[in-house]
Amino acid sequence: MKKIIVIGGGNMGFTYAEGIFNANIADIQIIDKSEERIAEINAMNKMKATSSYDVLVEADLVFLAVKPQIAPLVFEDIKTIVNKEQVFVSVMAGMTIETIQQGLGVNKIIRCMPNLPASIQLGMTTYVGSKEVDKENLALVGSILKSTGKAFEVQNEDMIDSTTGISGSGTAYIFYFMNALATAAQDFGFSSEEAKTLTAQTFEGAIELYKQNDISLEDWMNRVASKGGTTRAALNNFEDNKVHQLIKNGTIACVDRAKELAKDKR
Numbered sequence: 459m460k461k462i463i464v465i466g467g468g469n470m471g472f473t474y475a476e477g478i479f480n481a482n483i484a485d486i487q488i489i490d491k492s493e494e495r496i497a498e499i500n501a502m503n504k505m506k507a508t509s510s511y512d513v514l515v516e517a518d519l520v521f522l523a524v525k526p527q528i529a530p531l532v533f534e535d536i537k538t539i540v541n542k543e544q545v546f547v548s549v550m551a552g553m554t555i556e557t558i559q560q561g562l563g564v565n566k567i568i569r570c571m572p573n574l575p576a577s578i579q580l581g582m583t584t585y586v587g588s589k590e591v592d593k594e595n596l597a598l599v600g601s602i603l604k605s606t607g608k609a610f611e612v613q614n615e616d617m618i619d620s621t622t623g624i625s626g627s628g629t630a631y632i633f634y635f636m637n638a639l640a641t642a643a644q645d646f647g648f649s650s651e652e653a654k655t656l657t658a659q660t661f662e663g664a665i666e667l668y669k670q671n672d673i674s675l676e677d678w679m680n681r682v683a684s685k686g687g688t689t690r691a692a693l694n695n696f697e698d699n700k701v702h703q704l705i706k707n708g709t710i711a712c713v714d715r716a717k718e719l720a721k722d723k724r
């Protein structure tokens with residue numbers, strides 16, 4: 459069985475560690491610097507957690523799941539312990555394959571872009587490997603990533619930045635639209651609990667219809683909206699205010715920022 463070590467037992471790191479543990483596909487251990495977090499993880503009696511980097515020598519695969527600003531410090535601490543045979547899987551936003559290769563003096567890197575619903579097995583992750591990563595390891599990491607939802611390989615790192623603009627940051631865009639809808643519901647006199655039910659159930663229903671049928675989103679909109687009707691009044695208002703274009707502009711701003719951050723970290 460392969461040995462996988464996750465550095466950073468926070469939101470993302472723990473989610474992947476738990477996915478690996480539950481799928482029983484590898485021996486898994488976590489390294490974290492917070493004594494409180496280590497005690498918390500060990501108390502669950504599932505995975506072992508430690509503060510020592512020494513265990514890294516035993517790893518086949520290392521997940522890098524610390525905040526990007528901490529990464530250079532971690533690289534300094536572990537670069538004499540890790541080796542070129544090991545595969546490194548990074549979920550760190552904006553940290554390029556080249557930066558990780560240079561920071562650690564290794565070659566085999568898989569860079570991922572996950573999103574927050576990974577913690578409830580509804581995540582969306584894209585990934586790309588450096589040319590030194592073989593097919594077997596790419597497939598293994600693909601199956602690990604799928605334990606937290608859906609995952610697929612992209613062609614290059616630019617596409618990782620592009621997925622940041624859609625799924626990586628997209629969860630927050632959806633919350634933004636939901637917030638507008640829930641706020642409007644409360645303005646119409648519904649309680650916050652009723653507004654939550656109205657908003658969540660409307661999203662859930664629309665998503666299931668979209669997923670379960672091969673019908674375009676435009677067709678779905680037309681099925682709800684009849685000419686001169688209530689829905690058309692709302693959609694016309696969105697169109698007059700260029701809401702579609704504004705959302706698209708938001709995704710472009712997000713991707714531009716991802717590229718900017720990646721450049722800063724070089």
Ligand SMILES: NC(=O)c1ccc[n+]([C@@H]2O[C@H](COP(=O)([O-])OP(=O)(O)OC[C@H]3O[C@@H](n4cnc5c(N)ncnc54)[C@H](OP(=O)(O)O)[C@@H]3O)[C@@H](O)[C@H]2O)c1
Pocket residue numbers: 465466467468469470471489490491492495523524525526528531532549550551571572573574626
């Ligand atoms: N959360 C998301 O939705 C999301 C989405 C896409 C990508 N990501 C990426 O995922 C990475 C992790 O984010 P997160 O939200 O999981 O952060 P997080 O919850 O803060 O987790 C990071 C963990 O690493 C620990 N840590 C700090 N320094 C360390 C060190 N030197 N060695 C080992 N562990 C150390 C932290 O401990 P302390 O708390 O004591 O510092 C914390 O437990 C980030 O790079 C982020 O860009 C996150």
